Amino acid sequence: MSHMSAQKKILVTGGAGFIGSHVVRLFVQKYPAYHIYNLDKLTYAGNLENLKDVESASNYTFLKGDITDHGYIDGIFKAHGFDAVIHLAAESHVDRSIENPMEFVTTNVLGTAVLLNAVREHWKGQTEGKLFYHVSTDEVYGSLSDDGFFTETTPYDPRSPYSASKASSDHLVRAYNHTFHIPALVSNCSNNYGSHQFPEKLIPLMINNIVHNKPLPIYGKGENVRDWLWVNDHARAIDVIFHKGKSGDTYNIGGFNEWKNIDIVTLLCKVMDQKLGRPEGTSAELVTFVKDRAGHDFRYAIDANKLKTELGWEPSITFEKGLEATVDWYLSNQEWVASITSGAYQQYYQQQYEGR
Numbered sequence: 245m246s247h248m249s250a251q252k253k254i255l256v257t258g259g260a261g262f263i264g265s266h267v268v269r270l271f272v273q274k275y276p277a278y279h280i281y282n283l284d285k286l287t288y289a290g291n292l293e294n295l296k297d298v299e300s301a302s303n304y305t306f307l308k309g310d311i312t313d314h315g316y317i318d319g320i321f322k323a324h325g326f327d328a329v330i331h332l333a334a335e336s337h338v339d340r341s342i343e344n345p346m347e348f349v350t351t352n353v354l355g356t357a358v359l360l361n362a363v364r365e366h367w368k369g370q371t372e373g374k375l376f377y378h379v380s381t382d383e384v385y386g387s388l389s390d391d392g393f394f395t396e397t398t399p400y401d402p403r404s405p406y407s408a409s410k411a412s413s414d415h416l417v418r419a420y421n422h423t424f425h426i427p428a429l430v431s432n433c434s435n436n437y438g439s440h441q442f443p444e445k446l447i448p449l450m451i452n453n454i455v456h457n458k459p460l461p462i463y464g465k466g467e468n469v470r471d472w473l474w475v476n477d478h479a480r481a482i483d484v485i486f487h488k489g490k491s492g493d494t495y496n497i498g499g500f501n502e503w504k505n506i507d508i509v510t511l512l513c514k515v516m517d518q519k520l521g522r523p524e525g526t527s528a529e530l531v532t533f534v535k536d537r538a539g540h541d542f543r544y545a546i547d548a549n550k551l552k553t554e555l556g557w558e559p560s561i562t563f564e565k566g567l568e569a570t571v572d573w574y575l576s577n578q579e580w581v582a583s584i585t586s587g588a589y590q591q592y593y594q595q596q597y598e599g600r
């Protein structure tokens with residue numbers, strides 16, 4: 245591409261959130277020939293602090309707005325003429341979806357439909373080089389017992405309001421691809437961990453509580469199993485799929501890395517004792533078992549071999565290394581943690597884990 249040719253304009257939604265900020269950073273830094281527009285409503289989960297290192301890049305623009313606002317979305321499509329969308333904006337926390345399902349239906353289902361209608365309207369008849377990339381979760385496949393894996397052809401069986409809303413949005417993307425020939429694809433990823441994750445999710449929650457000597461709340465007996473992927477590796481996978489994936493296709497993304505919750509917390513306690521110079525076993529004493537989450541899925545495990553064999557992606561680091569890098573990041577970014585765990589978060593935390 246010569247420097248005279250028009251820049252490819254990519255709309256990333258939810259770019260101020262955990263995964264979105266890693267995707268925005270990767271694309272802004274790696275592709276000077278792209279202009280990245282980050283559209284985010286800045287809910288409790290969105291934070292422009294996450295993008296401080298790219299905010300002044302000449303190929304980056306922040307747009308504050310709501311994906312459910314049809315008029316606004318139509319306006320930015322008219323103004324900027326996006327060539328592609330990477331859609332990450334969502335309500336993303338299962339516990340919050342049990343407290344307030346309607347917010348999940350509105351943002352995840354309606355918001356995705358609004359974006360799809362916008363591309364349908366604005367790309368009409370001109371789909372060459374265009375792509376709607378929908379970022380989804382492995383939770384749409386339901387829950388596994390001790391063996392078996394989710395593949396791209398596993399039937400959907402969502403079981404929480406969060407996973408049901410994500411499943412609905414996946415169906416809409418595939419329906420618009422099939423019915424209106426909108427170039428689109430979906431990827432379904434397992435649990436992410438890494439820097440910049442809001443401390444309501446397991447790993448940063450535990451790190452933060454260990455730092456402050458607070459109890460480590462574990463649902464049930466901690467036997468639930470999840471596959472974990474380093475967020476930077478998810479961003480790398482999105483890059484590969486965005487450039488090489490086939491329209492109409494689905495790609496599972498996973499870490500080939502299953503852990504029981506209790507084993508992760510035990511490992512974290514050990515790493516934290518070392519990092520904080522505390523005698524071994526100190527942090528583990530903080531472990532507290534709490535009443536299980538309603539409808540808690542037992543096991544998610546993803547088979548990411550299609551992505552590996554067809555597109556050549558695989559995780560770049562081991563879980564132990566990624567976890568240590570994550571701990572280091574949280575320990576040297578305590579101000580970030582303090583600034584985002586606002587009063588509203590404290591109240592939520594109390595409701596969730598300490599009784600009302």
Ligand SMILES: NC(=O)c1ccc[n+]([C@@H]2O[C@H](COP(=O)([O-])OP(=O)(O)OC[C@H]3O[C@@H](n4cnc5c(N)ncnc54)[C@H](O)[C@@H]3O)[C@@H](O)[C@H]2O)c1
Pocket residue numbers: 257258259260261262263264283284285286287288289290291309310311312331332333334335336337351355379380381382410432433434435436437442
């Ligand atoms: N975190 C995981 O482990 C994981 C795993 C697989 C898939 N996913 C999916 O990846 C995406 C990103 O997840 P995350 O963990 O980074 O979430 P997050 O909660 O950290 O970030 C979501 C972002 O979306 C923004 N947002 C919310 N509602 C919006 C609206 N109406 N309009 C515009 N912006 C809005 C928020 O402000 C926030 O910046 C989600 O679609 C999620 O379902 C997450």
